[in-house]
Amino acid sequence: METADLARTRTRPPLSREQVLRGAVRYVDEHGLDALSMHKLGAALGVKGMSLYKHVAGKDDLLDGIVEQLWAEIPLQPAPGDWRTAVRGLATALRNLVHRHPHAASLLTSRQTFQERPLRIAHNVLTVMRGESVPEQCAVALLRTVFPYGIGYALAELAIPQPCAAGDEIARIRRMSDLLSPQAPDDLVRTALLLCGDCDLTAEFGIGLDLMIRGLDAYLATLNTGTDRDATAAAS
Numbered sequence: 175m176e177t178a179d180l181a182r183t184r185t186r187p188p189l190s191r192e193q194v195l196r197g198a199v200r201y202v203d204e205h206g207l208d209a210l211s212m213h214k215l216g217a218a219l220g221v222k223g224m225s226l227y228k229h230v231a232g233k234d235d236l237l238d239g240i241v242e243q244l245w246a247e248i249p250l251q252p253a254p255g256d257w258r259t260a261v262r263g264l265a266t267a268l269r270n271l272v273h274r275h276p277h278a279a280s281l282l283t284s285r286q287t288f289q290e291r292p293l294r295i296a297h298n299v300l301t302v303m304r305g306e307s308v309p310e311q312c313a314v315a316l317l318r319t320v321f322p323y324g325i326g327y328a329l330a331e332l333a334i335p336q337p338c339a340a341g342d343e344i345a346r347i348r349r350m351s352d353l354l355s356p357q358a359p360d361d362l363v364r365t366a367l368l369l370c371g372d373c374d375l376t377a378e379f380g381i382g383l384d385l386m387i388r389g390l391d392a393y394l395a396t397l398n399t400g401t402d403r404d405a406t407a408a409a410s
Contacts, residue, residue: 189221191229195239202240202278212236238289241281245291247271250298257303257313258387261320264299265383268324276332282325296321308394316390323382331375 197219202210212233216223230236248271253263272279296317303313350367358366 189219189225189229191239194219194226194229195236195243198236198240199243199275199278203275206277207280210236237281238285238287240278241285241287242289242291244271244275244278244282245289245295247274248291248295250291250294252299252302257299257306257308258391260299260302261316261387262383264295265320265324265379268321269328269379272325272328272332279325279329279332283322283329292321308390309397312390312393316386319386320383323386327379327382334375 194215198210198215201215201218205214211223212226213223215236216226219226226236230239248264248267252260255263272282299317300310300313303316304310350363354363354366
């Protein structure tokens, strides 16, 4: 048995850091983040857990590497179009990323590291916005909102109970009642049904993006109006 194991080890191509990190993402996708350990990941990759330390410094480095892999799925270049298209594309890509990796996605917000990839993604969107004369302060403020919106909205979606069948109002009320305190007053029960009841979450996501983009458009219009007014006053 030992001879067979040694033969397999000799014929197996050596692992790379990239392969280890991709394997970690697959493992978390299948088993969940809490199940991840160096020993279990090594077994999944067909090696001893200790051999992974040739490629990652430890569990923290492994988790940061998973985050690297997740960010690598977001395109560096914005979607073709104006700044509004770029912002929509970024927010949508972030939401889709969380849904592709629901077990690992919480690492995007919990790991306290500044990684190069998301900074380059942000830089490229800012470049588009600057090129269309959006003031940098406004562009930065919008991006600071879009990143947590895309990720946070999707994380919240994952926590929402699965929707009931269309038209099954009784099941919806029963489900919401199970989540509420028995002492909750009627007006708050009604509010919970309104805010947390069944809805088209993709459409709601788009509405939120529209509100942000239209808000910036409206603000930019006030800046342009003020500039035109100043120019008219100076000419007179």
